[in-house]
Amino acid sequence: MSLFFMRRQVFLVPAFLFSLFFLAFDSLAQQRAINTLNNLPRIEITGGISLHIVSPEPIQKVDVSSHALVGDLLESNVLRLKIVPDSVYLLPRTPDALVVVTIIGETFIAQYQLCFSPPGLGLTPTLLNISPEDCQPLEVSGVGLSTPAMKVHALSLLKNRSTSAIRKAGGYGFRTRLNQVYSLGDYIFLDLSFENTTGLRYSIDELRFKIEDKKITKATNVQSVEIVPVWQLYPLTSFKRNYRNVFVFKKMTFPENKLLNIELTEKQISGRTITLKVKYGDILKADTF
Template sequence: MKLTLYILLLLVSNFLTAQTATKEQIISDLPEIEITEGINLHIISPEPIQYVDLSTEKLTGDLPATNIARIKITDHPNSDEKGKINTPSVFFNGNNIGIITVVAQSFIAQYKVVYRNQDNLNMITNIHIQPEAMQPVEFDKMTFSNLELRKFAMDIIQKKSEKNPIREEKNLKLSFQLNNVYVISDYIFLDMTMKNNSNLSYDIEDLKFSLEDKKIHKATNNQSVDLKPILQLNPQKHFRKNFRNIYVFKKFTYPNSKVMMIRLIEEQLSGRTIEMKVNYSEILKADTF
C-alpha cells in the first residue's frame, strides 16, 4: 500500500512537472562554488549526468564517471606540467569566471564559479549536488530515472521472496530461482535468487539474458537476441550461500515460438553453469507495484 501510494504521488508529480515550466534562474541567485589553479573540482550527481556546459573558456572539464563531473581552471600557457602558474594569475580574487550547468536524467543544476587565489588552503575539492540546487527537467511522465528505478528495486528486495517461485532450476548443488516479475510503466523487474548448497563459494562471471527459439531445427540456425538489463540493484560478483538481486529491463515482447533464456555462468574453466527458460506467458502475469 505504501509503495502504491508513493508511485501514485510520483506519477502525479511527473504530470504536474510536464505541465509547468521550469522556474527561471538569474545569475545572482545561483549557488557559488570556489575554484583555484591546480585544483580539480569534482561535482557528484545522484543520477547519471547527461552533459555538462561550461560557459567560458576559462573552465575545462570531463566526465571520469557517469555521475561525476571533473572541472578545473584551463591551464595557462605559462603553466608547468602540474598546471601551476609560473606567472601572476590572470584572475583577481573574487572574480566570477563562469557558470557550470549540470544536466542529469531528471534535473538541471547550475553554479556560479568564483575564483580564489592559491593562498586559500580551505578550497573545496568535491561537492554533492543538493536537492535545493536541482530544478526538474520536463520529461515524459512515464519515464523514470535510474535513481527512481533503484528505489523501486529496493522496495521489491525488502519484500519476502515468494515461497513458490515462478521458475526454479537445480544442478550441481545450485538452485536458481525467478521469484517474481513486476512491471511499472514500460519497465520489467525480475526478482531472482541464487542459492549455493555446496561448501565451494560461487564467483559470477556473467548472467546472460537472451531470447531464443523454443525449437531448433537442423536446417535452421538458432536466432538469439541478447537482452541487456538497464539496471541491476547489486553489482556483487561473489556469494557463498544465498544471493538475491533485482534486474530491470525496458519493456520487451516476444512470440510464443521463443523463450527468454537466463544463463548463470561461473568464473572458472570448469565453472558451474545453470540455465533457466522463461515463457512469455509468465512475463505477462507480472505483478504491478
C-alpha cells in the first residue's frame, strides 16, 4: 500500500542542527549501499497508540507494506502511523515477516521494520526522529535546493543586522526595506524587514510580489505578473514593532522598463498598504553564498 502526501510548511529547527545532520548524513549514508530486511531499524507498534515519525525535511512519499497500518501527515515533516482498528490480526508476529515502512524526503530515503507489541507493556515508542544513520541519499526529480538548505542560508542572512537598505519605502507610520539580495544556483533570497512606529499592531493580510511596468499611462494596458515564493522562513503574522523575513524565489528575469513591486497590505477595511519598488539592477547585484 502506497501513501502519497503533499508538501506543506515546516516548523523551525536551529540551523546548526541541520548542518550537523547533513554532515553526518553524507558520511554515514556512503557506508550503506544495500539495505536488507534484517538490517532495518526495528520499531514496535501497539494497537490504539500512534507512532509519530519526525523527518528533518518535508516528506514526499510514504509506503507501508501492510493494510493493517494507516498513516497521515500532521505536518509536512511529521508522519503519524497507527494500526487500523480490528486489523491487529493482519500484522505479522514472527521475526521473519515484518511490516516495512519507507519514507522519502527531499534528499533521502529511510526504511524501518515495524512489529506488533501487545498493549500493557509500556515500552512502545510514540515518537521517533529520523537519524542520519537510518538514511540513504536520494536525488528527487524537481527538488533543486532542499528545504533544510534554504533554511540554513536564510538564517545566515538574519545574522547580519548592520546592512544598509537596498530599497526602502514608508507611509502611515510604517516603513519597509529590502536589506539583502542573495543568490544560490537558480534561487534568489530576498531579506525584507518591516517597522511599525505607531501604537497599533500591524496584522498582515497579504504580501504580494508583482512584476509591473515602471510607468503606467491611461493609453496602455497595465501588465502585471505575480510571482510566488517557493519558500519563506517565517509565516506571515501580526507584529507590534518589527518583523523580518526571508523569501526564496526561483531565478527571475524582467526588462528594465519593469519593476518588482512588493506590496504589503493590512487586515481591516481601512488597512494600511505599503509598496516597495525593486529594480532589476538590484537583483543583478545579488551577492552569492
